[in-house]
Amino acid sequence: xxxxxxxxxxxxxxxxxxxxxxxxxxxxxxxxxxxxxxxxxxxxxxxxxxxxxxxxxxxxxxxxxxxxxxxxxxxxxxxxxxxxxxxxxxxxxxxxxxxxxxxxxxxxxxxxxxxxxxxxxxxxxxxxxxxxxxxxxxxxxxxxxxxxxxxxxxxxxxxxxxxxxxxxxxxxxxxxxxxxxxxxxxxxxxxxxxxxxxxxxxxxxxxxxxxxxxxxxxxxxxxxxxxxxxxxxxxxxxxxxxxxxxxxxxxxxxxxxxxxxxxxxxxxxxxxxxxxxxxxxxxxxxxxxxxxxxxxxxxxxxxxxxxxxxxxxxxxxxxxxxxxxxxxxxxxxxxxxxxxxxxxxxxxxxxxxxxxxxxxxxxxxxxxxxxxxxxxxxxxxxxxxxxxxxxxxxxxxxxxxxxxxx
Numbered sequence: 001x002x003x004x005x006x007x008x009x010x011x012x013x014x015x016x017x018x019x020x021x022x023x024x025x026x027x028x029x030x031x032x033x034x035x036x037x038x039x040x041x042x043x044x045x046x047x048x049x050x051x052x053x054x055x056x057x058x059x060x061x062x063x064x065x066x067x068x069x070x071x072x073x074x075x076x077x078x079x080x081x082x083x084x085x086x087x088x089x090x091x092x093x094x095x096x097x098x099x100x101x102x103x104x105x106x107x108x109x110x111x112x113x114x115x116x117x118x119x120x121x122x123x124x125x126x127x128x129x130x131x132x133x134x135x136x137x138x139x140x141x142x143x144x145x146x147x148x149x150x151x152x153x154x155x156x157x158x159x160x161x162x163x164x165x166x167x168x169x170x171x172x173x174x175x176x177x178x179x180x181x182x183x184x185x186x187x188x189x190x191x192x193x194x195x196x197x198x199x200x201x202x203x204x205x206x207x208x209x210x211x212x213x214x215x216x217x218x219x220x221x222x223x224x225x226x227x228x229x230x231x232x233x234x235x236x237x238x239x240x241x242x243x244x245x246x247x248x249x250x251x252x253x254x255x256x257x258x259x260x261x262x263x264x265x266x267x268x269x270x271x272x273x274x275x276x277x278x279x280x281x282x283x284x285x286x287x288x289x290x291x292x293x294x295x296x297x298x299x300x301x302x303x304x305x306x307x308x309x310x311x312x313x314x315x316x317x318x319x320x321x322x323x324x325x326x327x328x329x330x331x332x333x334x335x336x337x338x339x340x341x342x343x344x345x346x347x348x349x350x351x352x353x354x355x356x357x358x359x360x361x362x363x364x365x366x367x368x369x370x371x372x373x374x375x376x377x378x379x380x381x382x383x384x385x386x387x388x389x390x391x392x393x394x395x396x397x398x399x400x401x402x403x404x405x406x
């Protein structure tokens with residue numbers, strides 16, 4: 001049993017504690033508090049003073065694509081979102097084998113980078129499940145979303161059933177889970193969405209994910225069946241001439257399909273309206289924002305202040321290294337702070353910890369410093385002049401300022 005002392009304790013479930021402590025025993029949190037109200041510990045308790053640091057839970061990267069890590073630096077910024085998508089598709093053709101050494105090596109490097117940046121959990125999107133094994137071998141907790149794409153799917157039920165069998169063939173582990181996900185409303189047929197939903201409904205704890213309202217191109221396509229996405233689908237030979245545009249927003253479309261719920265991670269939301277956000281809040285859907293990626297892909301700037309004002313649950317992701325310079329979630333928080341100065345830093349930090357853990361189904365073990373939770377805790381260096389520790393933590397923390405306590 002060890003009692004760690006620090007200049008700051010951030011329990012997340014309560015306000016920061018100056019000059020505090022946390023007791024850890026066998027990788028579990030036992031208690032935390034302030035030095036002014038210290039409960040006596042057993043004689044065998046070790047005392048370690050970590051100095052001028054803030055102790056806080058490890059971060060949750062609720063949306064990334066580790067299998068795309070090999071594309072780092074290969075995809076230029078997009079003049080438009082669909083132009084960026086086309087560039088990614090072209091770049092991926094260099095390695096048609098998902099288990100190519102270059103891809104596997106980059107997955108391992110991405111995992112190592114996430115850990116250096118203070119990440120405890122990832123929500124990882126995979127089209128091949130190639131990241132499942134490396135994640136099991138790592139200290140990270142994870143949900144691996146087996147992402148389906150199929151706008152013109154002759155047999156939607158069979159498509160989903162094959163993916164379900166792949167997931168069922170994976171080794172069982174409590175720390176790393178796999179589940180079904182849909183890519184986006186413009187790339188997944190309505191009957192595929194329905195089959196995914198029906199499959200997930202058999203498991204009351206399963207989560208899912210979908211890219212939603214990311215770009216103006218997506219909004220145009222769902223409203224009119226036209227625009228750059230229609231051109232792309234036709235160029236790929238997967239346009240379905242029987243598909244009729246819903247004529248509504250992407251959020252309303254998915255709501256009408258019965259896809260949205262409290263177990264869905266809706267990723268991006270750059271083009272969501274106030275009505276869309278109200279729909280998400282009413283269904284308890286978590287919105288995962290990735291602002292640095294949105295800027296690079298040409299999707300735009302997410303209305304982060306509107307997210308919080310609408311009462312939507314907000315989590316944070318970096319997206320892939322094809323669209324963001326690193327996997328540092330603290331850098332993502334700094335970008336959010338610049339875009340949303342009216343949002344309290346405490347809310348941003350909660351999004352990168354508790355809200356992300358809750359969205360991925362890990363809030364019983366991670367996300368706060370409550371007794372009984374796993375002690376996946378960070379010590380973040382804090383300079384002498386930092387009076388508001390939460391404001392400092394959303395200012396742009398670098399990996400060299402971070403270390404894991406145990």
